[in-house]
Amino acid sequence: MSVGKNIPHDSSRGHVTGGSVFIDDRGLTQKEVFVLPIGVPAAAGTLMAIDASKALECPGVLAAFTAKDFHHNHWGTIIPEQPILVQDKIGYYDEPAVILVGTSMDALFRAKPFVKMEIEKAPAILSIDEAIAKNSFIYKANAFRVGDADSALSQAKHKLSGAFECGGQEHFYMESQACVVYPMEDGQVEVHSSSQHPSETQHVVAEALGLHLHEVVCVVKRMGGGFGGKESQAAPFAAMAALVAQKMQRPARLCLTKDDDMVMTGKRHPFKNFYEVGFDDDGRILALKAQLYADGGAYADLSSSILDRAMFHIDGAYYLANAHIEGFACRTNFHSNTAFRGFGGPQGTMTIESIIEDIAAYLKKDAYEIRQLNCYGKEKNNVTHYGQKLDHNPLPELFARLKNDSAYDSRRKEIDQFNLNHQSTGKLKGLSVTATKFGIAFTARFLNQGNALVNVHKDGTVQVSTGATEMGQGINTKIQQIVAHAFGINPQDVKVMATSTEKNHNTSPTAASSGSDINGAAALKACVELQYRIAWLFHHIIMGTTMNDIAECPPLEKDKLKLEEYLFENGQVTHLPSKKSLPFADLVKRAYLNRMSLGEYAHFKTEGLGFDKARSMGTPFNYFTNGVALSEVQIDIWTGEYKVLRTDILMDLGRPLNPGIDKGQVTGAFVQGMGWVTSEKLYYNKDGRLLSHSPTTYKIPNVQDTPRVFNVEFIENHENTQNVHRSKAVGEPPFLLGISVWTALKDALRYKAPNTVDIKSPATPEEVLMELSSYE
Incomplete structure (x- = not known):
């Protein structure tokens, strides 16, 4: 049995010893050149001319290329409107406009200041409010409607309205955007990229160079992190390197510095969401009207789908009988914002969690009571505002069990008592529970497909190739376990190969938390076909009708075989009725000799x-991954600094394929989510230039920021028959649980606030201190 066990990550030893090979670890080849993109020093306007002549005179600089050198200069996952290199119209500050080629990166950095650009500047749109005022939109979504929100709102005894704001977030993957491109025979190119979407990288490179898809191969061994930032935006950088490889017929390496990566690539979408909510004396939500505005940046990228998912997740874990939800993706002059773990779900969920905190403050109730009252039910109140029923809904159980296991009631009383003395102690504490009900599937239905190639070798070992890409999340290990489990062999006898578009074509990105789901299911499907062949051969060996010079195993007839009678386990295949067994490796060798x-x-x-x-109704998701988190924080009222004292997480992951890896995903996602809502603030100057573009100016959580006490548990759930081995996806859902730190800060500030607490996200210490100061 391999599924459900804690086997180590397949690259763990390599990561620890330094043996794992990332893009820039690839050895230099003969005549290889380096590529450096250079961005425009303006957020909006027209690029009139580029003068790289002085740079080309610098030692070690070989060439410069601009937009006109591409066969096709535009790309885009949904709308192909974004230039690979700026040709005329400028979209954002530091948007790539020219690429220098040289014999070393040092030579290129020395030459970079000598590249001059003539620019005719134009006014830039640098906020959501400004985009709204100027009617600057990339996309307007069809509204989601359920019940009669206007009528219910007008009749509600209590109403609140306001605007919720949450900021963007830098992906901060350890390996920046990176690729190496090799020119091959007959004009072909081979691209090695740090990409979550090899097929899109293949497509963008082919179009940019004027090639057909069969002339481009994209290979992804692994990434040093992705988090969505390499779903779409790895492709244009691969196209830049591919152009150099094609034009110069030399291998070309493009590996961005952290600074260049941060200023050139998109982030999580900032949102500003306006809302009106009506509720009764108990805090039951009667109606919600909301308008969601996402900052899409300069180009469409994936903004429409991200906005849609935010609208899908505006309910969080709570039933909305009457709702009217509208959504708009704003076009601004910031880097084109893109996919990021949660893909709009956090921005929608955080809005409703903030509203619930405000309802609790308004009614002077415990927010947990409001959440429990509004939580989706099991038999009733279990249909979303877009018409999908929640089957086997564990949310009530999760809320109740977390409350009991975390000693919520006694801690609530202790914190209330502690806060009465905040003037003398200088401290405030807060306690808050939030939930995740994350829909699993791509909302674009055609992406919900995958393929796998499983090759069994004569010694009984196996190689597996899928469209999934490994970015540290352990997907290769899970697929390794699925295949090993199917054949009943040791996981060490299964190797998951580098992802390549020549083996797995037209693949979906490893995103939407569905990488293990669709690729693991495809691998299992391939294994089952091989199980049939091996069992069929075993059947004929038992019958004595094969394995001699005359008789050969006849063609498979599935209707004459009961696969459930054959057990693949512990390296053996056993025919259960006869109790006869043969080693798996022996059967494989015999199958080869039988030309199977x-x-x-x-x-x-x-x-x-x-x-x-058109109706905004249906079943966009295969199932939901659910969880709850309780966080306790302590604020210094004189400085605004705070600590996360404790977090308790309880999640439903079905039957985990690898509990250890899943626990790592839960804790990592929570900390990343916590960083988004607390410290990770993006700073721009008045011209739209990103100032926080390095580890020294952008604050991700460190070990001192993590909860002092951190408890993670999974409930037992065998009901998820929709997915491979009844598992559930884990990549994105726990990210939303980091919101509990932000709501805990709101809860703490309630003790000083005259009414509701109005803080933005991220709630940096400065933001918290300013909020505290406003109460004086």
């Missing part, structure tokens, strides 16, 4: 999905 195929390709698509965008 020991390789299988399988395609998988997620069934049961269907969402009508």
Whole structure:
């Protein structure tokens, strides 16, 4: 049995010893050159001319290329409107406009100041409010409607309205955008990229160079982190390197510095959401009207889908009988914002969690009571505002069990008592529970497909290739376990190969938390076909009708075989009725001698999905991953600084494929989510230039920021029959639980606030101190 066990990450030893190979670890080849993109020093306007002549005179500089050198200069996952290099119209500050090529990065950095650009500047849109005022939108979503929000709102006894704001977030992956491109025979190119979406990288490179798709191969061994930032935006950098490789017929390496990566690439979308909420004396939500505004940046990228998911998740874990939700993606002059872990879900969920805190403050109640009252039910109040029913909903159980296990009631009393003395202690404490109900599937239905190639070798070892990409999240290890479990062999006898578009074509990105789901299911499907062949051979060995010079195993007839009678376990295959066993490796060798195929390709698509965008109703998700988190914080009222004293997380992950890896995903996602809502603030100057573009100016959480006490538990759930081995996706859902730190800060500030607490996210110590100061 391999599934459900804590086997080590397949690259753990390599990561620790330094043996793991990332893009810039690849050895230099003969005549290889280096590529440096250079951005424009303006956020808006027209690029009139580029003069790289002085730079080309610098030692070690070989060439410069601009937009006109591409066969096709535009790309875009949904709308192909973004230039690979600026040709005329400028979208954002530091947008790439020219690439220098040289024999070393040092030579290119020395030459960079000599590249001159003539620019005719124009006014830039640098806020959501300004975009709204100027009607500058990339996308307007169809509204989500359920019940009669206007009528219910007008009749509600209590109403609150306001605007919730949350900022962007830098992906801060350890490995910046990186690729190496090799020119091959007959005009082909081979791209090695740090990309979550090899197929899109292949497509963008082919279009940019004027090639057909079969002339480009994209290979992804692993990434040093991705978090969504390499889903779409790895592709244009690969196209830049590919242009150099094609034009110069030399291998080309493009590996951005952290500073260049941060100023050139998109972030999590900032949102500003306006709302009106009506509720009764108990705090039951009767109606919600909301308008969500996402800052898409200069180009469309994935903004429309991200906005849609925010609208899907505006309910959080709470039933909305009457709702009217509108959404708008704003076009501004910031870097084109893109996918980021949660993909709009956090921005929607955080809005409703903030509203619930405000309802509790308004009614002078405990926010936990408001959450429990509004939580989705099991038999009733279990249909979302877009018409999807919550099957086997564990949310009530999660809330109740977390409250009991964390000693919520006694801690609430202790904190209330502690806060009465805040003037003498200089401290305030807060306690808050938030939830995640994260829909699993791509909201674009066609992306919910994957394929796998499983090759069994004569010694009984296996190589597996899928469209999934490994970015540290352990997807290769999970697929390794699925395949090992299917054949009943040691996981060490299974190798998951580098992802390559020549083996797995037209793949979906490793995103939407569905990488293990669709690729693992495809791998299992391929394994089942191979199980049939091996069992069929075993059947004929038992019958004595094969394995001699005359008789050969006849073609497979599935209707004559009961696969459930054959047990693949502990390196053996056992025919249960006869109790006869043979080693798996022995059967494999015999299958080869019988000229039976020991390789299988399988395609998988997620069934049961269907969402009508015109009506904004349907089933966009395969299932939901659920969880709750309780966080306790302590604030210094004189400085605004705070600590996370304790966090308790309880999650439903079905039957985890690898509990250890899943626990790592939960804790990592929580800390990253906590960073988004607390310390990770993006600072720009008045011209739209990013100032916080390095580890010295951008604050991600460190070990001192993590909860002093950190408890993570999973509930037992065998009900998720929709997914491989009844597991549930884990990549994005726990990110939303980091919101509990922010709501705990709101809860602490209630003791000083005259009414509701109005803080933005991220709630930096400066933001908290300014809020405290406003109460004096």
